[in-house]
Amino acid sequence: MxxxxxxxxxxxxxxxxxxxxxxxxxxxxxxxxxxxxxxxxxxxxxxxxxxxxxxxxxxxxxxxxxxxxxxxxxxxxxxxxxxxxxxxxxxxxxxxxxxxxxxxxxxxxxxxxxxxxxxxxxxxxxxxxxxxxxxxxxxxxxxxxxxxxxxxxxxxxxxxxxxxxxxxxxxxxxxxxxxxxxxxxxxxxxxxxxxxxxxxxxxxxxxxxxxxxxxxxxxxxxxxxxxxxxxxxxxxxxxxxxxxxxxxxxxxxxxxxxxxxxxxxxxxxxxxxxxxxxxxxxxxxxxxxxxxxxxxxxxxxxxxxxxxxxxxxxxxxxxxxxxxxxxxxxxxxxxxxxxxxxxxxxxxxxDRLHVAGRTLDRLDLEEAVLSVSGTGLYYAAGVVGEALHLRVECPDRPAHLVRREVADRVRARFGVTPEVGEVDRATVGRAMDAMLKPGNLTLADLDAAR
The missing domain is CATH 3.40.50.12780 (ANL, N-terminal domain)
Structure with a gap:
């Protein structure tokens, strides 16, 4: 051979x-x-x-x-x-x-x-x-x-x-x-x-x-x-x-x-x-x-x-x-x-996120976010200034409850307190249709699709 x-x-x-x-x-x-x-x-x-x-x-x-x-x-x-x-x-x-x-x-x-x-x-x-x-x-x-x-x-x-x-x-x-x-x-x-x-x-x-x-x-x-x-x-x-x-x-x-x-x-x-x-x-x-x-x-x-x-x-x-x-x-x-x-x-x-002196694996972060009851199929994460920002889809439960539980889960898992906002599926769809690799969805992609 x-x-x-x-x-x-x-x-x-x-x-x-x-x-x-x-x-x-x-x-x-x-x-x-x-x-x-x-x-x-x-x-x-x-x-x-x-x-x-x-x-x-x-x-x-x-x-x-x-x-x-x-x-x-x-x-x-x-x-x-x-x-x-x-x-x-x-x-x-x-x-x-x-x-x-x-x-x-x-x-x-x-x-x-x-x-x-x-x-x-x-x-x-x-x-x-x-x-x-x-x-x-x-x-x-x-x-x-x-x-x-x-x-x-x-x-x-x-x-x-x-x-x-x-x-x-x-x-x-x-x-x-x-x-x-x-x-x-x-x-x-x-x-x-x-x-x-x-x-x-x-x-x-x-x-x-x-x-x-x-x-x-x-x-x-x-x-x-x-x-x-x-x-x-x-x-x-x-x-x-x-x-x-x-x-x-x-x-x-x-x-x-x-x-x-x-x-x-x-x-x-x-x-x-x-x-x-x-x-x-x-x-x-x-x-x-x-x-x-x-x-x-x-x-x-x-x-x-x-x-x-x-x-x-x-x-x-x-x-x-x-x-x-x-x-x-x-x-x-x-x-x-x-x-x-x-x-x-x-x-x-x-793609790892660096925030508050910690390094976050995106896949681990995704698991923590999407395993919360009431989250949908999509989320995006990014670091703004010194803070971790998340946007999650909340189709099945009141958004304020889902956002709070996501923040609690991420804090418990990573020792970082995120700012958690909501994103709607229509915005995500517009962003994804313009992307070669939609799995790399970012906060900037969502902002551009509004």
């Missing part, structure tokens, strides 16, 4: 027919995944150590960025990730567009870029083998829930992204029919997506959790009962949310909510098993969980920043890449039997 030499120039011999090439690469990737799943945890660690050493050599030899970054390291460096320097988002921006590319451009099968919403865009690239390796894993995950006769809406961005196409192709592989609506499209705005769901009655929807809420509201406002439309599974991507919010969405749709997690630079990083737990793609990445402030390793189960190193990437190897995502890895094996560890995504490091 060693990495093929990506600098080999194209042969004068004609390439194999596309169908033969596709089948051969997919069969090899499937065999690799089967072999990995047969390992025990000690075998996983040994396998990853060997692959990391190969990946470091590959990056050092062929990627301009790493040729410079790793020049002072001894030739044998690579078995221990702690020996390697970090790669950051700024490094990716500085290497835009091809500074981290480790293969000839002729070998690139797909090229993508980040949205650029938080700074200059970063680039990503994969070879055909990189693409199929990931897609085989995605198809295996989706096969737990979808098959022939199932219609599935893919309501996440297709533009410049790998994720939508990866899920699209994997759904085809397992026999499902795909409705590629995307999001924020002039051709298919969210209102049209809702109307199509009412007419086509899909078995599944791929979207963010907050988009699932918006679709529910639109369907309900149009006189439909979303729970009666036959949606069994909402595969949620692009954002994370608290157990309280997930439970509310599940009840509204009467559907199972299943996570998938990835980044622009790597595509999938965690895919769900039959039990709905997100398993890290440890066959393709080595993961570390570090303290986001001082980069020291954290004990299993503690939440910290996810740092990854690719193990098999041909086009764009990444070594100790600081994702900026907060995660916790479960130290116990999953009852499904997979050797791969399970992960919970807690949001972004940069």
């Amino acid at each position: 060693a990495i093929l030499d990506p600098t080999t120039t194209a042969s004068d011999r004609p390439p194999p027919p596309p169908r033969d090439r596709c089948c051969a690469v997919r069969e090899a990737a499937t065999a690799e995944l089967d072999a990995f799943e047969a390992l025990d945890r000690a075998g996983v660690r040994a396998w990853q150590r060997d692959r990391l050493r190969e990946q470091v050599a590959h990056a050092r030899r062929h990627a301009p960025f790493y040729r410079h970054r790793l020049r002072a390291l001894p030739p044998a460096a690579g078995e221990d990730p702690a020996q390697l320097p970090f790669t950051t988002k700024d490094d990716l921006r500085g290497g835009y567009p091809f500074g981290l590319l480790a293969v000839p451009l002729a070998d690139v099968a797909r090229y993508g870029e980040s949205t650029g919403t938080t700074g200059a865009p970063t680039s990503s690239a994969i070879t055909y083998q990189d693409w199929v390796r990931g897609n085989v894993s995605t198809a295996r995950s989706l096969a737990h829930r979808f098959g022939p006769g199932d219609l599935v809406f893919v309501a996440i961005p297709y533009e410049l992204s790998f994720a939508a196409y990866d899920l699209d192709r994997a759904l085809e592989t397992v026999g499902a029919a795909v409705v590629g609506t995307g999001i924020l499209s002039a051709v298919c705005p969210v209102e049209r997506t809702a109307r199509m769901i009412a007419e086509l009655r899909p078995a599944g929807i791929v979207c963010s959790p907050t988009r699932a809420l918006r679709l529910h509201d639109l369907l309900r406002d149009a006189g439909h009962d979303p729970a009666a439309l036959g949606v069994r599974t909402v595969l949620y991507v692009g954002e994370t949310c608290s157990p309280a919010k997930l439970a509310k969405i599940s009840r509204l749709w009467q559907a199972e909510l299943v996570p998938a997690y990835g980044t622009t630079e790597t595509n999938s990083l965690a895919l769900s098993c039959a039990l709905g737990r997100a398993h890290l793609t440890e066959d393709r990445h080595l993961f570390e969980v570090l303290d986001p402030d001082d980069a020291t390793p954290l004990a299993a189960g503690r939440a910290g920043e996810l740092v990854l190193s690719t193990l098999l990437a041909q086009a764009m190897p990444l070594l100790r890449y600081r994702t900026g995502d907060l995660v916790s890895v479960d130290p116990d094996p999953c009852p499904c039997g997979s050797v791969r560890a399970t992960v919970r995504h807690h949001g972004r490091v940069g």
Whole structure:
């Protein structure tokens, strides 16, 4: 399973027919995944150590960025990730567009870029083998829930992204029919997506959790009962949310909510098993969980920043890449039997709120707020001056009671007394329809939507 030499120039011999090439690469990737799943945890660690050493050599030899970054390291460096320097988002921006590319451009099968919403865009690239390796894993995950006769809406961005196409192709592989609506499209705005769901009655929807809420509201406002439309599974991507919010969405749709997690630079990083737990793609990445402030390793189960190193990437190897995502890895094996560890995504490091000398995890804050009886589906938080401000939806109980209980719950949980106001669902809807990532709803977004 060693990495093929990506600098080999194209042969004068004609390439194999596309169908033969596709089948051969997919069969090899499937065999690799089967072999990995047969390992025990000690075998996983040994396998990853060997692959990391190969990946470091590959990056050092062929990627301009790493040729410079790793020049002072001894030739044998690579078995221990702690020996390697970090790669950051700024490094990716500085290497835009091809500074981290480790293969000839002729070998690139797909090229993508980040949205650029938080700074200059970063680039990503994969070879055909990189693409199929990931897609085989995605198809295996989706096969737990979808098959022939199932219609599935893919309501996440297709533009410049790998994720939508990866899920699209994997759904085809397992026999499902795909409705590629995307999001924020002039051709298919969210209102049209809702109307199509009412007419086509899909078995599944791929979207963010907050988009699932918006679709529910639109369907309900149009006189439909979303729970009666036959949606069994909402595969949620692009954002994370608290157990309280997930439970509310599940009840509204009467559907199972299943996570998938990835980044622009790597595509999938965690895919769900039959039990709905997100398993890290440890066959393709080595993961570390570090303290986001001082980069020291954290004990299993503690939440910290996810740092990854690719193990098999041909086009764009990444070594100790600081994702900026907060995660916790479960130290116990999953009852499904997979050797791969399970992960919970807690949001972004940069989304933490700093108030009164305390650091608040947004997901923990969301859980505290939305678990209060009488809160609705939406809330927003922000720091104004030195104070924490919250706005909550209060559809089922008197707002003054809900607001007081939210303030009490947050004070008890975090030692911070918030200012709690109310927000109506119409304002939230207007704000969300203008956002690529509606899960990142802020006070400023609500103010702009008034």
